[in-house]
Structure formats: C-alpha cells, structure tokens
Amino acid sequence: MNPPLAIDVEGLEKRFDGRCVVRDFSIQVPKGRIFGFLGPNGSGKTTTIRMLCGLLTPDAGTGRCLGFDIRHQAAAIKRRVGYMTQRFSLYEDLTIAENLDFVAHVYGLDRRRARVDEALEQLGLGQRRRQLAGTLSGGWKQRLALATCVLHQPELLLLDEPTAGVDPKARRDFWDHIHALAQGGMTVLVSTHYMDEAERCHEICYLAYGRLLVRGTVPEVTAGSGLVTWLVSGDGADALARTLHNRPGIAMAVPFGSALHVSGTDAAALEAAIAPWRHAPGLTWSRTEPSLEDVFIHLMDSAEDNFQ
Ligand SMILES: Nc1ncnc2c1ncn2[C@@H]1O[C@H](COP(=O)(O)OP(=O)(O)OP(=O)(O)O)[C@@H](O)[C@H]1O
Ligand SMILES: [Mg+2]
16 A cells, blocks of 8 residues: 555646746655655755645645645635744744744644753753743754744745755754654654764755646655766865766766766766776775766756757
C-alpha cells in the first residue's frame, strides 16, 4: 500500500502582475518526510510553499494538503501547519519564555504554562527562560523560533530558509531536531540554499524560472543529471578552470578549493576535451561522482538555454 500523502497537488500556477512565477507545479509528498526545495533566488520556492498550504491561492491547479482542499479549506490547513517564514524573527525584547507564551496565546492553546515548560525543557533552555530572546546567539534564536512554530503540534512544518546565516554546528543541531520531528510523524517542507542540508532531506526538488526541473532523492537527482565528472588536483588545477571553460565536450569546470571538477554529459567527448591536460606535470586526474552543486549548476545552465 502507498503511504498516505501529506501533500498532493497538480498543475499549480501563480502569476504576479501578469508574470508567471510558478508554472505547472505538481508534487506528492508522503507523510513524515523531509522534503527540500532548492533553486536560485526568485525561482518560486516561497511562492510554491505558500500555495501548497493554502496561504496563497493558485491561479490554476488543484490539490490537497493534509487531506484538505488547498482552494476551499485553507482555514483547516492553516490550523495544522507551522510556518517559519523566510527571515522569521522573534520578539527580541521579550524573554525566551514570553516568546513561547505569546505564541501559545495567539493559537489559543490550552495548558499554556505546561506547553511552554515542555518546549523549554526540550530546547534545554529551562534555566534561561527569563533571558531576553534578543540576547541569544543566531543558532539559538533559530532553535527557539522553531520551537514557537511547533508549539501547537502541527502536522506539517514549513521552513523557509530556516538556517540562513547560522554556523555549521548550530545548523547540524537544528537538523537533528528536524529529523526528530519527522520521526514523530511530522511532514517537513524546507527551502534551503545549502547543499549539506539538501543531503539531509529524504527527497528534494529543484526549481528554476518557476518550473520544477527535477525531483527525487539526492542519489537519484545526481544519477539523473547524466553528468560524468573528473576531479583534478595539484598545482594550478583551479586555474585550469578558465582554460577548459566552454570547450566542446565540457559542460562545466568548477573549482572546489584548490581542486577542480570537470564535467560533461558525453564521456567520450569529455575525455577528448581534457586529453591535452591529462598528463600535464603536477596534475592528478581521477573520475568522481558529480557533487550536488555540479548538478544544480548544470541544471541552471540548461534551464537558461531552454527558458530565456
Ligand atoms: N507578492 C508578490 N508580488 C509580486 N511579485 C512577487 C510576490 N511574491 C513573489 N514575487 C516574485 O515572484 C518570483 C518568485 O519569488 P519567490 O519569493 O517565490 O522566490 P524564492 O525562490 O523563494 O526566492 P529566494 O531564494 O530569494 O527566497 C520573484 O520574481 C518575486 O519577485
Ligand atoms: Mg524565498
């Protein structure tokens, strides 16, 4: 039997001022999954997320979120959703506990004191409940913000770039928490520009120019790109990028630190293109898997050719 779906939408479209910013967007997300939205600025991630949960009415398309019709039952959906908006902020001049209590009040929750205490306990902030939220570090602010978004125990959690500007350790802790929530049955939609976060999603999709270009697990997306990639290391590897750029057979040459990823979609043509440098002194060549970043850069290059 197929798992129950948290999201099941078909052909969503949104226009702003006559300009189509999301077109023909269809997706199914099973309950309890962490689903990532990737794509460049302005590709339609936020707009799509808002349509999926009934916050924004699509100009075309239909679908259900948590079993409710996104067009006609938006109020029922909103009650069951936690939404950490892009650039979400806390009330910095309220204490940690007051922030939680305020949100509990807005949602009209019962057992307010107990819920706030539970949330503080889970966060490990019980001892600091009277500290002003504005004095927390960036990572802790995000964790507290997440706690305010799940206080009413939503079935679906929407996180729009929740860790922008947060350090790697704090991001990892944040993601551990997201995984714990998903294991408890919550469905999570998260937009991000970070590749390591994409790799922590059960499934991802990539948007460009308002279109869904690919979706799947990270290995599926990587394999589906059809890219063949060589890793070049050694003195001058990164400088080679400019020389190789735009040669026939080479889709792209992307420096990673002092090494270089050289990719193409035709293994033989790629090999012919790199042949003059394969035995250059000081350079080491080996075949590697394309990184997710390689795949997205390639998708973006192809999308530019197709859509502009
Ligand atoms: N309310 C609005 N009115 C007019 N245009 C809008 C509105 N909301 C979004 N847009 C436009 O729609 C396009 C998609 O925006 P959206 O915010 O969905 O992109 P995004 O992928 O979330 O980008 P980012 O990574 O920068 O957050 C952009 O060109 C944006 O300017
Ligand atoms: Mg956005």
